[in-house]
Amino acid sequence: MNKPKLKKWKEPINISNYPLGATCESNHLVSINAGWRTYRPVINQDKCVKCLRCFLVCPDGVIDKSKELLEIDYDYCKGCGVCAYECKFDAIDMVKEEK
Numbered sequence: 001m002n003k004p005k006l007k008k009w010k011e012p013i014n015i016s017n018y019p020l021g022a023t024c025e026s027n028h029l030v031s032i033n034a035g036w037r038t039y040r041p042v043i044n045q046d047k048c049v050k051c052l053r054c055f056l057v058c059p060d061g062v063i064d065k066s067k068e069l070l071e072i073d074y075d076y077c078k079g080c081g082v083c084a085y086e087c088k089f090d091a092i093d094m095v096k097e098e099k
């Protein structure tokens with residue numbers, strides 16, 4: 001998967017260092033967000049018909065469709081479950097994360 005490059009993030013020292021508006025420019029990820037996810041989506045490739053609905057609705061754009069089988073980037077998936085909810089073929093299971 002073509003992962004986005006992490007943006008260099010300078011820790012703010014005082015309130016004047018914080019930018020106005022959004023905390024980062026769009027299209028830039030400041031850190032890998034894995035670690036706080038409670039459930040992870042797992043694609044059942046036998047049921048998946050590659051309709052790409054999950055790809056379209058994923059708010060973080062972490063479903064890769066560039067290969068024959070869809071692949072989820074777990075470094076950046078937040079486990080929101082939107083993909084599983086929207087899959088009309090019941091092809092995505094939300095599985096509890098193990099420690």
Ligand code: SF4
Nearest residue numbers: 048049051052054087
């Ligand atoms: S929405 Fe379901 S069936 Fe469609 S591509 Fe995603 S996992 Fe496969």
Ligand code: SF4
Nearest residue numbers: 058077078080081083
């Ligand atoms: S759980 Fe949320 S962030 Fe992760 S792949 Fe599904 S829609 Fe995207």
